[in-house]
Amino acid sequence: MLPAPTVESLTTCDATETEPVRIGILAPLTGPTAADASDYSRAAGIAAEELNAAGGVCGKGKRYKFELVEADATSMRNDAVVTAFRRLNDTENLNVILSPYASTSNFEIDLMARENMPYLISGGAESTKAIIQKNPSAYPTVWSRVPDYGGYFTDLPPLLNQYLESGKLSLPAKTVYIIGSDDPYGSTIANGLAKVFRETGWDVVGEDTVPFQSVTDxxxxxxxxxxxxxxxxxxxxxxxxxxxxxxxxxFEQPTKSLVFLQYAPSIPEFQTVTRNQAAGVMYSMLGGAIDSREDTKTISAKFAEKFGPGGYFSVAGYNAVQLYALCLSQGNDPTDRLAVGTCIGKLDVDTPSGRLAFDAETHLARQGNDYMPTLFYQLQSDGKPAIVAPEAVSQAPFATSPWMK
Structure with missing residues (x-):
C-alpha cells in the first residue's frame, strides 16, 4: 500500500515546464441534491488550488496545473447527464471526469467506456457493480471510490445485537420497521437490511417503499x-x-425507537433543518472519510474555513483530485486516457477513508476493516456527527437517544 498522497509528495521535483490540464466534474449542481454534490466540486477545487500553488503536479519531465470544468447533471435526469457528459468530452485538454454521482442508475458508465474516459465515481456502487460485472474488461477506465453496498446491510443488525448483549442499548423487543426509497441505492439497502435483520433474530414488523426525493408528508x-x-x-x-x-x-410524537436514517444526516442541510434535535440518530457510510484521522481533520478544516461545514463529499472530492494527480505523478500522460484509467484501477493507496484498492470483477473499492470499513455515526447534542463504530476509529461512545428514555 502506498502512503496517502500529499501536496508535498505530488509537487516535489526539479521540473519547471508547466502544462494545463482540465478535470471534469460531473454532478447534480442544481436540484434537490445540489447541497450535497456541490461539496464535491468545492473540495476538488481546494485540492487543485493547493497543487497549483505548489507549482503543479510533477509528471514526466513537466508539471501539470489543474483547471476544473463543471457540468451540471441537474436533477440527475438522463438527458441532462448525457448533455453534461458530451460537453466535458468535447472540452479541450479534458481527459478525466470525477463525480460524486450523476444519475440514479449510473448509465453514464457506458458513455465513459465508449470514449475511454477515466471516470472515478463516489456513489451508486450497486448500479456500478451491476453494469461492470457483466464484462469488466469493457470498462478499463471506470472505477468506483466506494465499496459494495453489502456492508450497509450486513453490518448494522450485528452491531445492534452487540450493543444489546453488552448493555449499551436496551430495547423492549427486537422489532424493526423499514422504509425504503425506490431508487437503486435506497431499495438495495432497505431490502438487504430486511433480510439480514430477519437472519439475525429480529422481527420486521413493517416495510414501506416511497418515491425518492418526493415525500413531503x-x-x-x-x-x-x-x-x-x-x-x-x-x-x-x-x-x-x-x-x-x-x-x-x-419528533412531533416520537416512539421510543432507535432511529437509523441512511446517509442523509451526514449532509449539513439535514442538521440545519432538524435544528439540532436529532441527537442520537444513527447512520452509516461506506467510503466516507474517517473523521478521527489527522488528514481528514485537516481537509475538513480547510473546507469549513472556506465554505462552512461540509458533508461526506467535502473530503471525497479533495481526495479524488489527489488520486488523479497520483497517477500523473507516476509518469502517465494525461492525454492517454486508457493509461490513466488503468493506473487508477491498479492503485493500492492509503486515503482518508482507509486503504483503497479495487476489486477486478466489479471495479468497486474493497470493503472491510482492512480496507474501507463501514462507518457508523451518531448525531451528538450539538447536532454534529461522531463515529461510534468500529471502535478502532470511534470518536464517541454510543448513547441512547433522549426520546427513548
Missing amino acids: WRTQLAKIREVDPAVIVNTEWSASGSATFFNQF
Whole structure:
C-alpha cells in the first residue's frame, strides 16, 4: 500500500515546464441534491488550488496545473447527464471526469467506456457493480471510490445485537420497521437490511417503499409506525430534505425507537433543518472519510474555513483530485486516457477513508476493516456527527437517544 498522497509528495521535483490540464466534474449542481454534490466540486477545487500553488503536479519531465470544468447533471435526469457528459468530452485538454454521482442508475458508465474516459465515481456502487460485472474488461477506465453496498446491510443488525448483549442499548423487543426509497441505492439497502435483520433474530414488523426525493408528508408512514411501536426505525430515503422532514414529523410524537436514517444526516442541510434535535440518530457510510484521522481533520478544516461545514463529499472530492494527480505523478500522460484509467484501477493507496484498492470483477473499492470499513455515526447534542463504530476509529461512545428514555 502506498502512503496517502500529499501536496508535498505530488509537487516535489526539479521540473519547471508547466502544462494545463482540465478535470471534469460531473454532478447534480442544481436540484434537490445540489447541497450535497456541490461539496464535491468545492473540495476538488481546494485540492487543485493547493497543487497549483505548489507549482503543479510533477509528471514526466513537466508539471501539470489543474483547471476544473463543471457540468451540471441537474436533477440527475438522463438527458441532462448525457448533455453534461458530451460537453466535458468535447472540452479541450479534458481527459478525466470525477463525480460524486450523476444519475440514479449510473448509465453514464457506458458513455465513459465508449470514449475511454477515466471516470472515478463516489456513489451508486450497486448500479456500478451491476453494469461492470457483466464484462469488466469493457470498462478499463471506470472505477468506483466506494465499496459494495453489502456492508450497509450486513453490518448494522450485528452491531445492534452487540450493543444489546453488552448493555449499551436496551430495547423492549427486537422489532424493526423499514422504509425504503425506490431508487437503486435506497431499495438495495432497505431490502438487504430486511433480510439480514430477519437472519439475525429480529422481527420486521413493517416495510414501506416511497418515491425518492418526493415525500413531503410522512404522516401516513408514521401512523403505521406508531401503531406497531417498533424498537428500531430505518429509513433509507437518503435526500437531506426528505429525511429531515421525516425526523421532524417523527419528533412531533416520537416512539421510543432507535432511529437509523441512511446517509442523509451526514449532509449539513439535514442538521440545519432538524435544528439540532436529532441527537442520537444513527447512520452509516461506506467510503466516507474517517473523521478521527489527522488528514481528514485537516481537509475538513480547510473546507469549513472556506465554505462552512461540509458533508461526506467535502473530503471525497479533495481526495479524488489527489488520486488523479497520483497517477500523473507516476509518469502517465494525461492525454492517454486508457493509461490513466488503468493506473487508477491498479492503485493500492492509503486515503482518508482507509486503504483503497479495487476489486477486478466489479471495479468497486474493497470493503472491510482492512480496507474501507463501514462507518457508523451518531448525531451528538450539538447536532454534529461522531463515529461510534468500529471502535478502532470511534470518536464517541454510543448513547441512547433522549426520546427513548
